[in-house]
Amino acid sequence: MIFEREEVVRELFNKWENEVIFFTNLFGIPQDNFLPSRMIWPPFWLGWREEKPDLWEYYSGLHDKLISKELPFMVLLRFDKPLREEDVVCQKLNLKFVSREGLVYRREAIKTLLESLGRKLFNSICARLYNYEYDEKHNKLKLIFQPVEYFDTLHTNHYCDLLYKDWQSSTRDILAPGPSLAPLEKSECGNDLGVNLILELNDDFIVLQRRSPFVAVHPNKLSPSVSGTMDFVFSTPFEAIRSEAFSELGLLEIKDIQLVGLGRDLERAGKPEAFFIGKSSVDREALRKNSNQTQEYWEFSSKNPFEFIHKSDYERIMEIINTPSGPPSTRAALWLWLLNASKR
Numbered sequence: 001m002i003f004e005r006e007e008v009v010r011e012l013f014n015k016w017e018n019e020v021i022f023f024t025n026l027f028g029i030p031q032d033n034f035l036p037s038r039m040i041w042p043p044f045w046l047g048w049r050e051e052k053p054d055l056w057e058y059y060s061g062l063h064d065k066l067i068s069k070e071l072p073f074m075v076l077l078r079f080d081k082p083l084r085e086e087d088v089v090c091q092k093l094n095l096k097f098v099s100r101e102g103l104v105y106r107r108e109a110i111k112t113l114l115e116s117l118g119r120k121l122f123n124s125i126c127a128r129l130y131n132y133e134y135d136e137k138h139n140k141l142k143l144i145f146q147p148v149e150y151f152d153t154l155h156t157n158h159y160c161d162l163l164y165k166d167w168q169s170s171t172r173d174i175l176a177p178g179p180s181l182a183p184l185e186k187s188e189c190g191n192d193l194g195v196n197l198i199l200e201l202n203d204d205f206i207v208l209q210r211r212s213p214f215v216a217v218h219p220n221k222l223s224p225s226v227s228g229t230m231d232f233v234f235s236t237p238f239e240a241i242r243s244e245a246f247s248e249l250g251l252l253e254i255k256d257i258q259l260v261g262l263g264r265d266l267e268r269a270g271k272p273e274a275f276f277i278g279k280s281s282v283d284r285e286a287l288r289k290n291s292n293q294t295q296e297y298w299e300f301s302s303k304n305p306f307e308f309i310h311k312s313d314y315e316r317i318m319e320i321i322n323t324p325s326g327p328p329s330t331r332a333a334l335w336l337w338l339l340n341a342s343k344r
Contacts, residue, residue: 076332081139082258082277082340085238089142092232097128097148099156100188106155106171109164114154119216120298123151126192127230127240129272131185132262141259145193147232153190157271158217160189176269187270192229194265194273195241196329198337199225199254203283205308206337208320208330209248210301222307222326224333225249230274237274248299250290254278261336265328273329275336284308311341 128148134141160172175188200206209223226248230240245251257278264270309316321331
């Protein structure tokens with residue numbers, strides 16, 4: 001069974017729903033991954049210990065619409081057209097997320113471990129993505145949030161595979177054993193929404209951050225131009241990414257900012273990530289000067305805090321995208337920027 005075109009996928013859902021359900025159950029694939037707006041990264045499950053079949057053959061011919069083979073560890077919804085702020089509606093729930101009883105000790109143990117390694121930790125009330133609804137026909141997105149403490153995401157998402165001292169199983173084994181992801185509203189992980197931006201400067205370079213050894217997540221790694229967690233106080237992810245851009249880069253304004261994708265990071269037990277692209281009126285030198293005065297400059301490597309890549313340097317961009325050790329959010333952010341760059 002080889003899917004040749006998007007229409008075949010639609011036909012499967014419209015006429016052969018029972019067969020699709022059998023197929024998805026057989027291979028442990030969430031059914032909504034077969035929607036034409038969905039892609040699966042990768043076609044095999046690198047995120048879990050047991051082997052799963054390589055499904056690339058089932059998606060032949062759908063490279064651009066349904067699946068990308070470039071990146072592992074990311075289930076991604078790519079919007080038909082980039083979304084602007086007026087295309088996104090957010091709803092907040094009053095019910096606070098609470099870690100499963102009996103696992104809170106892991107939260108405290110991981111905090112102690114990270115502090116002993118010299119990592120800087122700051123707790124805050126973040127926006128947990130409880131669910132989302134994408135209206136493909138009108139290209140509109142609804143996001144539903146509830147409050148979650150950042151420290152509750154450390155052991156359920158960021159360090160879900162850690163085996164510490166006498167632990168017999170990882171948090172992933174307990175809360176998200178696979179082979180497929182639980183829907184967001186049924187997930188028992190913290191699932192704070194990450195926000196990521198690839199920024200084009202006015203001299204035609206894009207910028208990536210080099211993270212310092214003191215950050216709790218992905219130390220010493222390349223990250224997007226701007227990245228962080230959406231705090232619950234923000235009304236929309238657009239507000240969150242603008243705030244992060246000011247805190248990290250000292251930028252008061254980002255032009256033509258667009259939301260281009262919403263993903264779940266399999267490496268971190270399905271943690272949701274929002275991906276933006278945007279432009280700035282500053283150049284590389286101005287950016288260096290602005291960022292050196294910001295409150296979150298400590299997050300950058302003290303040596304060569306940025307990597308500037310000319311937007312025509314396809315080989316370097318693809319090298320980062322195809323580096324297995326790179327953070328999935330960085331690789332996905334660049335891949336989505338690349339898909340949309342030619343349209344801007």
